[in-house]
Amino acid sequence: MRIAVCLKQVPDTEARLRISKDGRWVDEDDLRFVTNESDEYALEEALKIAEATGGSVVAISLGPDRVKETLRKALALGAEKAVHLVDEAFHGGDAAATARALAAAVRHAEADLVFTGSQSDDAGWGSTGSILAGHLGWPHAWLVMGVETEDGSAKVTREMESGMNEVFRMALPAVIEVQAGINHPRYASLKGIMKAKRKPIDTPSPADLGLDAAAVGAAGSRVEIVDVAFPASGEGAEMLEGEAAAVAQQLVDKLRNDARVL
Amino acid sequence: MSKKIWVVLQQREGALHRMSREAIAAAQMLAERLGGADVSAVVLGQDVGAAATAAAEFDLAAVHAIDGEALGEYTPGAYVDALGAALRDHAPAFVVFPHTYQSVDFVPRLAQDVDAAFVPEVVAFDAGEGDELLFQRPVLGGKLQARVRVRGEGMIFLSVQSGAFSADSARAGSAPVEALVSADATRDREILGVEQVGGDQIDLTKADVVVAVGRGIGKPENLPIVEELAKALGADIGASRPVIDNGWLERDRQIGSSGQTVAPKLYVAVGVSGAIQHLVGMKGSSTVVAINKDPKAPIFTVSDYGVVGDLLEVVPALTAAVANAKS
Ligand SMILES: Cc1cc2nc3c(=O)[nH]c(=O)nc-3n(C[C@H](O)[C@H](O)[C@H](O)COP(=O)(O)OP(=O)(O)OC[C@H]3O[C@@H](n4cnc5c(N)ncnc54)[C@H](O)[C@@H]3O)c2cc1C
Ligand SMILES: Nc1ncnc2c1ncn2[C@@H]1O[C@H](COP(=O)(O)O)[C@@H](O)[C@H]1O
Numbered sequence: 133m134r135i136a137v138c139l140k141q142v143p144d145t146e147a148r149l150r151i152s153k154d155g156r157w158v159d160e161d162d163l164r165f166v167t168n169e170s171d172e173y174a175l176e177e178a179l180k181i182a183e184a185t186g187g188s189v190v191a192i193s194l195g196p197d198r199v200k201e202t203l204r205k206a207l208a209l210g211a212e213k214a215v216h217l218v219d220e221a222f223h224g225g226d227a228a229a230t231a232r233a234l235a236a237a238v239r240h241a242e243a244d245l246v247f248t249g250s251q252s253d254d255a256g257w258g259s260t261g262s263i264l265a266g267h268l269g270w271p272h273a274w275l276v277m278g279v280e281t282e283d284g285s286a287k288v289t290r291e292m293e294s295g296m297n298e299v300f301r302m303a304l305p306a307v308i309e310v311q312a313g314i315n316h317p318r319y320a321s322l323k324g325i326m327k328a329k330r331k332p333i334d335t336p337s338p339a340d341l342g343l344d345a346a347a348v349g350a351a352g353s354r355v356e357i358v359d360v361a362f363p364a365s366g367e368g369a370e371m372l373e374g375e376a377a378a379v380a381q382q383l384v385d386k387l388r389n390d391a392r393v394l
Numbered sequence: 395m396s397k398k399i400w401v402v403l404q405q406r407e408g409a410l411h412r413m414s415r416e417a418i419a420a421a422q423m424l425a426e427r428l429g430g431a432d433v434s435a436v437v438l439g440q441d442v443g444a445a446a447t448a449a450a451e452f453d454l455a456a457v458h459a460i461d462g463e464a465l466g467e468y469t470p471g472a473y474v475d476a477l478g479a480a481l482r483d484h485a486p487a488f489v490v491f492p493h494t495y496q497s498v499d500f501v502p503r504l505a506q507d508v509d510a511a512f513v514p515e516v517v518a519f520d521a522g523e524g525d526e527l528l529f530q531r532p533v534l535g536g537k538l539q540a541r542v543r544v545r546g547e548g549m550i551f552l553s554v555q556s557g558a559f560s561a562d563s564a565r566a567g568s569a570p571v572e573a574l575v576s577a578d579a580t581r582d583r584e585i586l587g588v589e590q591v592g593g594d595q596i597d598l599t600k601a602d603v604v605v606a607v608g609r610g611i612g613k614p615e616n617l618p619i620v621e622e623l624a625k626a627l628g629a630d631i632g633a634s635r636p637v638i639d640n641g642w643l644e645r646d647r648q649i650g651s652s653g654q655t656v657a658p659k660l661y662v663a664v665g666v667s668g669a670i671q672h673l674v675g676m677k678g679s680s681t682v683v684a685i686n687k688d689p690k691a692p693i694f695t696v697s698d699y700g701v702v703g704d705l706l707e708v709v710p711a712l713t714a715a716v717a718n719a720k721s
Contacts, residue, residue, distance in 0.1 A: 145609075145667070148688070149537055158534070169636075227502065228511070254534050258514055259502035262470075266506035271471060271582040274499040277591075287586070293495050295591045295646075295653055300469075300583040313639035354511035354546045358528055360538040362690050369684070369697040379701055380711035383683065384719045386699060391681040393603075393660040394627075394719060 133187035135178045136243035137211070138234050138261070140168040141195050141202040142254040155359045167202045170249030174310035176317040178247040179210045181281055188212040190241045194222050194233055200333065207328035208320040214333040215241055221338050224350035227257035233348045234260065235267035236341035240334075246307040250275050265307035272307040273300075277314050397431040398486035399424055400458075402477065404494055405437055408444030413492035413554075415561035418452050420516070420554040421490040422565055427519050427527060431487070434458055435569070438476055438576075440466030446571045453567030462576040470500035471582025478507045479577030486549065493553035495651075501551060510549035513542055515670070517558040531555075535669045536692040556651070556674045591652075592645030596630070603629035603660045606649055606676065607637055610665020610686065610705055614642040619709045620664055626716040632656065634666050650675035665705050668693030685709065 143149070144164040152159045167175075175191070182189045191206035193199045194217035203214040215237050222233050238246055246268070248261035258274070265272030277297055278289030281304065290298045291311050320328075338345045346352060370386070372379045388394040401421035404411035418435065425431040435449045438460040446459040460480060464472040481489065481504075491497040493515050505512040518530040520541055528541040529552065544550050598604055605624040611617060624631050632649040633642075649656055650672040657678035664685050666672060673696055676682070684697040685708050694700045701708050 143534065145535060149534065149690075151538075158538070226511075228506070231506070256515065256531075256533055256535075257502075257512075258498050259505075259512055262499070262502035263506045266503050272503065273470075273583075275495055288583075289589075290499075291495065291591075291652055292588070293651055294655065295594075295648070297589050297591050299586040299589060301586060302583050312635065316641070354544050354548070355513055356543055356545060357533075358522055358541045358543050360533065360540045363536070363539055363692050363695045369694045369700040371689075371694070371700045371702065373702065376703060376707040376711040377715070379703065379708065380715040383699055383701065383712060384715040387660065387681070387683070388719060391660075391698065393681050394716070 133182070133185050133245055134241065134243045135182050135187055135189050135245045135247060136238045136241050137171070137175045137178045137189060137191050137206070138246065138248040138264070139171045139175060139191055139193045139202050139206055140249070140252050141165045141193065141199045142168045142252055145253060151360060156357050157360060165198055165201070167205060168249050168252050170251060170310055170312045172317045173312050173314050174247040174249050175206055175209060175211070176315045177279060177308070177310055179318070180315065181279070185281065190215060190243060192234060192237050192241065193217070194230055196223065203333055204328050205320065207331040208324040209318060210324065211331075213331055216333050216335045218335050219337045220349075221345040221351070222349045224353070225348060226353035226355040227255070227259035228263055228354065229348050229352035231260045231263035232267060232352065233338070233341070233343065235264045236343050237336070238264070238268065240336060240341055244305045246270070246305075248307060248309050250309045250311045261307050261309035268305075268307065270306050271302050272309060273302060274309045275311045276308050277311050279308055397428055397488075398484065399431050399433045399488045399490065400436055400484075400486040401433060401490040402436045403445070403449055404492055404496055405439060405442065405445035408442075408448070410445055410448050411492060411494065412561065413494055413556055415564045416556070416559045417490050417492040417554055418454070419561060419564040420552075420559040422453065423559065424488060424490065424519060436460065436477070436480070438462075438465050438473065450569045450571050451566060452569065453565035454569035457569050457571045458574045459571055460574045460576045462579050464579040464581050465576070467581075467585045468496055469581040469583040469585070470503055472579035473500045474504045474507050475579035476576050477504055480574050481508050481549065489549060489551045491551065491553040493555045497553050501553060505551050508549060510551045511544045511546070512551040513544060514553045515555045516552045517555050532670055535667060536673075537667070537690065555670060557677060594646065596644070596646040598630050598632050598647070598649065598654045598656045601630040601656060601658050603627050604632045604649070604656055604658045604679070605629045605662045605664060606632040606634065606666055607643070607664050608634040608666030609636040611637065616706065617642065619706070619713070623662070623709050623713045623716070626713045626720070627660070627662070629660070629662070634672050663693050663697070664709060666693050667691050668696065
């Protein structure tokens with residue numbers, strides 16, 4: 133079994149954000165980038181299944197040059213090879229355009245099972261994996277908290293609201309969209325990191341994948357960000373400032389005398 | 395002919411999901427923004443009569459009921475088959491969904507099937523240049539709000555985030571119920587059952603005071619300072635999702651859309667950024683205090699009192715001040 137895992141690189145959640153000059157996104161220059169949280173769990177799940185079934189994992193990422201770091205990390209963790217959709221034409225896409233490109237990359241890699249995360253921590257469409265499944269004509273499941281593959285089917289546990297899970301069986305091949313917390317992702321070993329340096333990263337163009345450049349990236353997207361803004365922070369909140377002990381005392385006084393909750 | 399808006403309602407055993415009413419309110423508001431449009435609701439399932447009757451009590455042009463055996467238990471395959479056929483027949487300009495875990499499971503797939511554009515997690519409508527219709531939604535974990543536009547031909551799908559449109563503002567009325575003939579729908583899952591996540595030992599829903607710890611705590615070795623604050627306040631400890639995913643606290647303590655919904659008198663958020671999935675689980679708290687080193691953290695938008703600072707300093711100081719006040 134060859135398992136494809138789609139990994140997105142996103143700004144570190146700890147990053148201090150500044151809005152870019154054009155107002156449409158954040159300034160990426162001084163940001164630290166990391167692998168999207170749920171994608172790390174997706175990779176771990178794929179590696180576990182590949183190990184148990186004697187399969188292999190191919191890591192796929194769409195994004196600029198910096199994304200190589202995410203792919204190298206996946207290779208160090210145990211993926212056999214990587215596909216990097218780095219061509220300019222792929223960039224700036226909405227979920228539909230990104231999924232179109234990723235679906236072509238999955239076919240190109242001849243994968244017979246796909247793992248993605250459930251939601252990206254930056255754009256947060258929560259859609260890319262399901263749309264990708266539509267292009268492949270495979271069933272999908274979003275918010276997956278457990279997978280057991282069997283011959284031709286998988287037993288899947290899916291998160292519902294309010295602390296409940298649903299369990300069902302679905303046919304394979306499929307697109308499994310993993311939710312954070314499904315497993316405990318491994319760390320890369322030094323040996324893994326050394327080996328990763330020799331593993332191949334393929335960089336197909338839209339044409340190599342049989343795609344029209346106008347159908348992917350920003351050109352192939354219908355949904356577009358016009359501008360971004362910080363939420364009206366602290367508008368309702370009374371912000372207390374000063375040295376820790378003084379602020380703590382102020383807060384206790386307010387909770388006691390104004391809010392009357394102490 | 396006026397534009398058509400559909401709102402697809404989530405129901406269970408004849409009862410409308412709480413967020414279905416919010417979706418109706420959003421669809422009615424969208425109609426006003428468009429300068430008038432026909433809003434129809436869609437309910438689907440097996441024996442959806444009761445849900446259709448409940449939907450008919452709103453100000454809608456019609457309630458379309460799609461009934462089918464394959465729709466009895468939710469599966470994305472059958473839902474996409476049934477709704478896809480109906481949408482191809484009627485081609486509304488907009489389709490509004492409640493942003494539930496069920497919707498997000500099938501709506502992107504449905505959008506792909508009928509070539510619609512999908513804007514998830516809409517929290518507001520807005521007007522851009524030349525009165526262009528824009529949709530507001532959170533990005534980067536709620537740290538920023540984006541306004542998005544949809545270009546080109548084809549239907550537009552929206553899912554509306556919990557709490558963004560007030561269910562009470564959905565206008566009442568009386569709508570005719572029309573049965574839509576359901577196309578062949580095929581299930582793509584065999585449902586085996588439902589299970590409780592983790593234990594059900596810790597009930598935070600009745601707590602008077604909750605101290606919620608977020609990823610900002612940094613490492614599990616730092617948890618004792620939060621435990622001491624909780625002890626001083628007589629509080630129960632809750633947590634954001636990453637703290638639990640990392641195995642630092644038990645799953646029962648998760649607060650948010652996947653965890654518990656709490657409404658204590660006092661909620662103290664420590665190192666929690668305030669992503670929407672967390673906020674929906676604690677917005678009902680009476681008094682909210684947030685301690686966060688980032689002055690722009692979205693948790694401050696729902697707080698009564700905010701302290702910008704390092705929790706490793708502020709939390710012990712607060713514990714001391716509380717203990718002092720209580721003695
Ligand atoms: C379908 C779905 C369901 C989800 N369900 C839930 C749910 O039920 N509950 C939930 O909580 N999340 C849920 N999430 C995850 C959610 O989107 C966020 O990722 C999560 O809530 C973030 O947790 P956090 O605030 O602890 O971490 P972060 O977003 O990483 O925030 C950490 C915060 O700590 C602050 N900080 C760091 N260091 C310090 C310090 N020394 N002193 C003070 N402040 C500091 C930072 O400024 C930051 O604001 C869900 C996500 C999805 C996609
Ligand atoms: N640019 C990308 N490269 C690789 N995978 C992606 C990309 N964008 C989205 N994905 C995958 O799709 C999932 C859902 O993303 P989204 O629809 O943006 O919330 C992510 O968790 C990734 O697994």
